[in-house]
Amino acid sequence: MRLLCRIFGHKFDNWVYAVDNSCEQIRICKRNGHKESRILHEYGEWKGASEDSCEQVRICGRDGHEERRAMPHQFGKWEYTASNSCEQARFCQRCRKKETHDQHNWGSWEYKDGNSHARTCRRCGKTVEEEHAWEHEDHSETVCQGGTEWEIYRNSTVRCSKCNDWSSYVDSSKEGAKDVGVC
Numbered sequence: 001m002r003l004l005c006r007i008f009g010h011k012f013d014n015w016v017y018a019v020d021n022s023c024e025q026i027r028i029c030k031r032n033g034h035k036e037s038r039i040l041h042e043y044g045e046w047k048g049a050s051e052d053s054c055e056q057v058r059i060c061g062r063d064g065h066e067e068r069r070a071m072p073h074q075f076g077k078w079e080y081t082a083s084n085s086c087e088q089a090r091f092c093q094r095c096r097k098k099e100t101h102d103q104h105n106w107g108s109w110e111y112k113d114g115n116s117h118a119r120t121c122r123r124c125g126k127t128v129e130e131e132h133a134w135e136h137e138d139h140s141e142t143v144c145q146g147g148t149e150w151e152i153y154r155n156s157t158v159r160c161s162k163c164n165d166w167s168s169y170v171d172s173s174k175e176g177a178k179d180v181g182v183c
């Protein structure tokens with residue numbers, strides 16, 4: 001009998017509750033009497049834990065065990081907390097949980113110096129500064145000469161994509177004509 005259980009696995013009877021008012025279930029192998037147990041609660045419906053709570057609770061009818069879960073909050077609209085501040089707050093309409101964040105009203109990026117640009121909030125006057133977001137661009141021209149197409153390097157431009165500051169320069173490593181095809 002033991003050998004059969006080792007080869008084929010146990011041959012369990014159905015799960016049954018061990019005693020009243022307890023949620024422990026047991027099942028017994030019909031061949032060798034091996035016993036397994038587990039906890040299986042018999043929960044009722046999910047209900048709000050209280051009227052002003054975003055938590056739900058369900059209770060086991062056998063042993064009174066409670067399980068809780070969080071429900072999504074029901075936030076109202078974001079509103080500024082003061083006229084000279086950019087802090088906004090919103091509240092859950094059920095449990096009054098508060099959330100805050102900053103909602104600035106930024107002006108456009110302005111050139112500050114060779115390294116950075118800055119912008120200022122129209123509402124609270126806060127200024128932030130960051131490095132230019134340079135974008136490089138090569139300028140060249142294609143000409144036809146003696147049946148060959150040449151690409152001739154002119155210069156490069158570097159332009160900040162945010163404040164539009166720019167300068168142009170010649171990169172000597174790129175100078176010279178490049179054979180690109182037949183024309």
Ligand SMILES: [Zn+2]
Binds near residue numbers: 005009032
């Ligand atoms: Zn068995």
Ligand SMILES: [Zn+2]
Binds near residue numbers: 022040041064
């Ligand atoms: Zn239970």
Ligand SMILES: [Zn+2]
Binds near residue numbers: 074
């Ligand atoms: Zn809530």
Ligand SMILES: [Zn+2]
Binds near residue numbers: 086103121122124
């Ligand atoms: Zn602001």
Ligand SMILES: [Zn+2]
Binds near residue numbers: 111117132161163164
């Ligand atoms: Zn810039």
